[in-house]
Amino acid sequence: MPELSLTVNEHRYEVEAPIEMSLAHVLREVVGLTGTKIACNEGHCGACTVQVDGMPTLSCITLAHTVSGEITTIEGLRDHPLIDAFVRADAVQCGFCTPGQVVSAAALVAANPSPTIDDIRHTMAGNICRCGTYPRIEEAILHWRD
Amino acid sequence: MELLRPSSLDDLNGGLMIHGGTEVVPLLRDGILKADTLVDIRGIVPRGVKGNRIGVGTTLAELEGSTAIPEALREACRLAASPQLRNMSSIGGNLLQSTRCWYWRLKYPCHLHGGDRCHAREGEHREHAIFANDYCASAHPSDVAAALLALDARLHTTKRELPIADLYRLPDEADRHVTTLEPGEVILELELPAVEASVYLKAMDRQRWAFPQVGVAAARVAGEVRLGLAGVAPIPWLLTGPEALDAATPLPRTAWKVDVARALVRRALDRL
Amino acid sequence: MARLIRTEKEVEGRFEEVWLVVEEDPLTQWPDGPLSVVGRDALRQDALERVRGEARFTADIQLPGMLHTAVLRSPHAHARVKKIDLAPALALPGVHAALAPGDAKGLEGEPGYCGAAVAAVAADTFGQARRAVAAIAVEWEVLEAVLDPHEAVRREQFTMPSSTYERGDFAKALESADVVIESTYRTSVVLHNSMETHQSVCEWVGDTLNVYISTQYIWGVRSAVAAELGIPGDKVRVVCEYMGGGFGSKNDPGEYTFVAAELAKRTGRPVRCALTRREENTAAGNRNLTIQKLTVGARSDGTIIALGGEFINGVGWSGWSAMTDGPMQMLYACDNVRTVRHGAKINMPPMKAFRAPGFVEGTFGLECLIDELAVKLELDPLELRRKNYANANDDTPYSSKNLMECYDLARKHWDRRDEVRARSTGTWKHGVGMASQIWFGGGGPPSYAWTRVSSDGRVTVVTAMQDIGTGTRTAMAQIAAEELGVSLDRVTVVLGDSARGPYATLSAGSSTTPSVGPAVRAAAADAKRQIIEIAAQRYDVEEHVLDIKDDVLTSADGNVSTTLEQLLEILENSQILGKGGRGPNPAGMSVLTFGVQVVEVAVDVETGEVRVERVAAAHDVGRIINSLGARSQVEGGIIQGIGHTLFEQRLHDPETGRILTTSLDAYRMPTIADIPEIVCEFVDKPDAHLTNLGSKGLGEPPIVPLAAAVANAIRDATGADVHELPITREEMLRALEAAKKKERRGAPAAV
Ligand SMILES: Cc1cc2nc3c(=O)[nH]c(=O)nc-3n(C[C@H](O)[C@H](O)[C@H](O)COP(=O)(O)OP(=O)(O)OC[C@H]3O[C@@H](n4cnc5c(N)ncnc54)[C@H](O)[C@@H]3O)c2cc1C
Ligand code: SF4
Numbered sequence A: 001m002p003e004l005s006l007t008v009n010e011h012r013y014e015v016e017a018p019i020e021m022s023l024a025h026v027l028r029e030v031v032g033l034t035g036t037k038i039a040c041n042e043g044h045c046g047a048c049t050v051q052v053d054g055m056p057t058l059s060c061i062t063l064a065h066t067v068s069g070e071i072t073t074i075e076g077l078r079d080h081p082l083i084d085a086f087v088r089a090d091a092v093q094c095g096f097c098t099p100g101q102v103v104s105a106a107a108l109v110a111a112n113p114s115p116t117i118d119d120i121r122h123t124m125a126g127n128i129c130r131c132g133t134y135p136r137i138e139e140a141i142l143h144w145r146d
Numbered sequence B: 001m002e003l004l005r006p007s008s009l010d011d012l013n014g015g016l017m018i019h020g021g022t023e024v025v026p027l028l029r030d031g032i033l034k035a036d037t038l039v040d041i042r043g044i045v046p047r048g049v050k051g052n053r054i055g056v057g058t059t060l061a062e063l064e065g066s067t068a069i070p071e072a073l074r075e076a077c078r079l080a081a082s083p084q085l086r087n088m089s090s091i092g093g094n095l096l097q098s099t100r101c102w103y104w105r106l107k108y109p110c111h112l113h114g115g116d117r118c119h120a121r122e123g124e125h126r127e128h129a130i131f132a133n134d135y136c137a138s139a140h141p142s143d144v145a146a147a148l149l150a151l152d153a154r155l156h157t158t159k160r161e162l163p164i165a166d167l168y169r170l171p172d173e174a175d176r177h178v179t180t181l182e183p184g185e186v187i188l189e190l191e192l193p194a195v196e197a198s199v200y201l202k203a204m205d206r207q208r209w210a211f212p213q214v215g216v217a218a219a220r221v222a223g224e225v226r227l228g229l230a231g232v233a234p235i236p237w238l239l240t241g242p243e244a245l246d247a248a249t250p251l252p253r254t255a256w257k258v259d260v261a262r263a264l265v266r267r268a269l270d271r272l
Numbered sequence C: 001m002a003r004l005i006r007t008e009k010e011v012e013g014r015f016e017e018v019w020l021v022v023e024e025d026p027l028t029q030w031p032d033g034p035l036s037v038v039g040r041d042a043l044r045q046d047a048l049e050r051v052r053g054e055a056r057f058t059a060d061i062q063l064p065g066m067l068h069t070a071v072l073r074s075p076h077a078h079a080r081v082k083k084i085d086l087a088p089a090l091a092l093p094g095v096h097a098a099l100a101p102g103d104a105k106g107l108e109g110e111p112g113y114c115g116a117a118v119a120a121v122a123a124d125t126f127g128q129a130r131r132a133v134a135a136i137a138v139e140w141e142v143l144e145a146v147l148d149p150h151e152a153v154r155r156e157q158f159t160m161p162s163s164t165y166e167r168g169d170f171a172k173a174l175e176s177a178d179v180v181i182e183s184t185y186r187t188s189v190v191l192h193n194s195m196e197t198h199q200s201v202c203e204w205v206g207d208t209l210n211v212y213i214s215t216q217y218i219w220g221v222r223s224a225v226a227a228e229l230g231i232p233g234d235k236v237r238v239v240c241e242y243m244g245g246g247f248g249s250k251n252d253p254g255e256y257t258f259v260a261a262e263l264a265k266r267t268g269r270p271v272r273c274a275l276t277r278r279e280e281n282t283a284a285g286n287r288n289l290t291i292q293k294l295t296v297g298a299r300s301d302g303t304i305i306a307l308g309g310e311f312i313n314g315v316g317w318s319g320w321s322a323m324t325d326g327p328m329q330m331l332y333a334c335d336n337v338r339t340v341r342h343g344a345k346i347n348m349p350p351m352k353a354f355r356a357p358g359f360v361e362g363t364f365g366l367e368c369l370i371d372e373l374a375v376k377l378e379l380d381p382l383e384l385r386r387k388n389y390a391n392a393n394d395d396t397p398y399s400s401k402n403l404m405e406c407y408d409l410a411r412k413h414w415d416r417r418d419e420v421r422a423r424s425t426g427t428w429k430h431g432v433g434m435a436s437q438i439w440f441g442g443g444g445p446p447s448y449a450w451t452r453v454s455s456d457g458r459v460t461v462v463t464a465m466q467d468i469g470t471g472t473r474t475a476m477a478q479i480a481a482e483e484l485g486v487s488l489d490r491v492t493v494v495l496g497d498s499a500r501g502p503y504a505t506l507s508a509g510s511s512t513t514p515s516v517g518p519a520v521r522a523a524a525a526d527a528k529r530q531i532i533e534i535a536a537q538r539y540d541v542e543e544h545v546l547d548i549k550d551d552v553l554t555s556a557d558g559n560v561s562t563t564l565e566q567l568l569e570i571l572e573n574s575q576i577l578g579k580g581g582r583g584p585n586p587a588g589m590s591v592l593t594f595g596v597q598v599v600e601v602a603v604d605v606e607t608g609e610v611r612v613e614r615v616a617a618a619h620d621v622g623r624i625i626n627s628l629g630a631r632s633q634v635e636g637g638i639i640q641g642i643g644h645t646l647f648e649q650r651l652h653d654p655e656t657g658r659i660l661t662t663s664l665d666a667y668r669m670p671t672i673a674d675i676p677e678i679v680c681e682f683v684d685k686p687d688a689h690l691t692n693l694g695s696k697g698l699g700e701p702p703i704v705p706l707a708a709a710v711a712n713a714i715r716d717a718t719g720a721d722v723h724e725l726p727i728t729r730e731e732m733l734r735a736l737e738a739a740k741k742k743e744r745r746g747a748p749a750a751v
């Protein structure tokens, strides 16, 4: 099987994976980081969002072998102030979409530390939450530094 | 499967090209695209905006934030897909995206897949075309292409230079393709004329993250007003004027799109 | 004392006469209003692990040697498997076992819908299993399929007997009515689309089957699996610590569990069977379509004297016919009501409960009809509703009803009408609409809980329930903390494992809090009683003078004051154990939830675009346990409601019955960009007759009135009568066109 070297949360992983294997699959089943979720596996929901060089990216439709940048997953954001902001705002119900939400939100606040509601709505629209935690997510991001 | 990463155009030799992979990866998984060799072309396709030229490796996310491009294109990029997809999507790949027709995506043996009927025409087609829909009723999903059509953009490929309108063709019995791209031909750059004013309006199901039901781009280029529409025909549709909507041939369940298009065309022209 | 009663049990609007063993419920209710912990905002106990991605869902379970399953699904809406050859599949690399129809429950030899499970393969990877499934050779005999619910009704093809309800004399009353309105409403099939798809991992350990499953009812899974496999229930252990949403669709094991269990048995390996998103949208249940032909007759003063409806539920190949007629029977005081409800059996995927099944659909029809009546009579819709207020459920008294208080809370939002309408400019028209909500949600026995109090004064609540994301873990901790007089951070709740803790009911039908909550309180009270008994002996005082508050045990005269740690130190590693059960529901009473929502919309009359701009919700669900969690539930319900109101719709190919909207680009759920401002209020009055808590469930009520309120706001804004969900641009433009025609004929279109 082809070899591949990935930088995930500042750790280097040398793994083997077929070319057609997605980054989400490699992260979850080869590297063993299951914080990244797969909910649709075809690019439609955002549950699998990770950052590649800081850019929110859908890991379920990214082939692991095509990634050369640095990957940040939810496991790399566990001490981010957004985590506490999400908890405080009750921005989580079932929690299946939530890691992806946090990864997207972390990129948003890195680029724009004081986003407006419109910014949030535009930038977070690719993360579906079936439980409907959106108003709480909005609140969490608006007050992420408090 | 193997993955190649050529470092110059000269190294290209067959295989399925992949840029952001937002279309390629799901279609490979579904068996709609097939390949033994994938060619990652990110290293060889220009990226970025230089004057009136846009490298087709530029992502929609980069373009939505660019002040160097006409408003219609910026807005089309801003309202396309989802944020993550815009980060991943190249504008070149966007022009070559396949139809969202559910029959096609579910691999019904329809005209566009080389079969002998259009399932959507007699079946479920509420999101389908109102023009040129007698052979294939699919609705072209690219906001970006509609904008570029109105802007009268030209494409530079490894083989030729052409107006964007010539990239597309209506499928027919003899040839089911919707583009004129030749095997191995790589799109490299877009070239925009001097644009005096432009707008893009998009009707969609949700406020964000949905394909266009109807997208209308209007641009004034060299004194001439041009209208490009998304979601109304199997290919991006150049509308000669508002009155051309009277000649629409909607299917029973797409008549509503004519009304929506009429309103958006009027508004787009007002705003120019 | 345990007591045996014969009672009516309600789950998701379905009633059953059953024998029940219930516990006495001797505790008196707490006083009204927010207490120390209960009735206040509490952060979710498990929020951190969920947000940090540490919570282990069924989807994350990876067991050594685990195999993956792919399922062969019927390409036909109705067909018989004449011959099936698994050999080509078994010959492929990585394949370990394959199942044919009949090898596991749910694998059908005569599938009744396109997408029904037929066969299954277990392999090392999912990709291998999928390729193997594609290699299975099936010879089909295609059978006749009925896709049209009307056709099914004509043929009297039903999933259960049609139900007719009548009180008074509908026909006669209609004749004497001053105005009569007849309207037909339709609602479309919508899909639950929990973010975690239906799935389980099965593993045999000795003669015990471990089932890790994304479920709303671990005990239901346990008994169904045990019965199917013919093994004792205690040889099935069901685990669901975290689950990624269900909304009613995960109340039973599903074919995937039976398949995984059987494959695990045959291979001697753990086996995962998980639906893909596309399978989820095909075969995991749905809210079925409805067609509602409704009639209302009223006096010119607005008194409703006749209500009638013929309801068709397009149930699918199996499933039950939900109470679409419920709101018409129950929401208003009307002496003459006649409803007929059919559950059409069609060759389409089966329904499953989806947040207030039947009532969501029926409320859309009824509450639109009531507003059409208000327009015709030129009456204020709120006044019309108040005028026809019901004071009993048919003849049965309510255990509590505060709908009038909800209307009072809604008043200030309703009074924004002029201001909102005045916002209309150009093609954008603004308007306000309302709709009332009625639904069950009282829960019922049995459910049990245990408490453990340790020497450090910390409390563990153990109950084998599941938290499906609604925050029940937190609510249970609040109840225990309140009863024991300890701070919330001292309480931990252990749940989600049938081998750890006593039976608790399913997390559906808004029944979890009202069912399990009282058991938790009873278990906490039991522990508290023992603590006080111990303290009374230790300090030589009478028990009744002692109480625990803020982690401190004190006597009434203040002579005793000791922290729980100090008192319980003597326990060392032993613990005080409490147990509690859920008492009975009040006999001879209707336990129901109520509410009203006021919605503001904007409609672009040229493009048919509808935006929901503001939703004000006032609900009466008895005592509120967690005010923060309760608001989140209301918001979640409203947002899901916006989905089925504006754009969610499952579409199928009319020729083959195959589902076309199997992916989330085509089946479109709301995103963060679609949400309105949401204002949420509660009456927060305990139901004096219901358990030791007086709490009802809140999972479902908020989704019930939303669609009708939106449609009524659209009418207010534009004069157009929407008759169909979802209100796509196509439907909106149709309604606007019809309103224009009506206007041309001389009738006033707008109020
Ligand atoms: C879920 C989803 C939603 C979307 N929503 C919208 C929307 O609302 N509006 C909209 O306009 N678009 C939308 N898109 C389309 C999206 O923008 C395109 O998928 C994306 O731009 C494709 O770019 P890519 O780099 O990922 O292409 P790839 O997937 O890498 O390639 C796509 C195709 O183009 C070919 N190709 C790529 N680059 C070149 C080149 N330079 N020369 C020749 N051939 C090339 C590839 O071989 C392949 O056939 C959506 C896509 C998805 C998946
Ligand atoms: S519309 Fe085109 S793609 Fe869709 S079924 Fe018809 S021929 Fe196929």
Ligand code: FES
Pocket: A037, A038, A039, A040, A041, A042, A043, A044, A045, A046, A047, A048, A049, A058, A059, A060, A061
């Ligand atoms: S799992 Fe990747 S977008 Fe849904």
Ligand code: FES
Pocket: A092, A093, A094, A095, A096, A097, A098, A128, A129, A130, A131, A132, A133, C195, C244, C245, C469
């Ligand atoms: S919290 Fe359940 S899907 Fe978002």
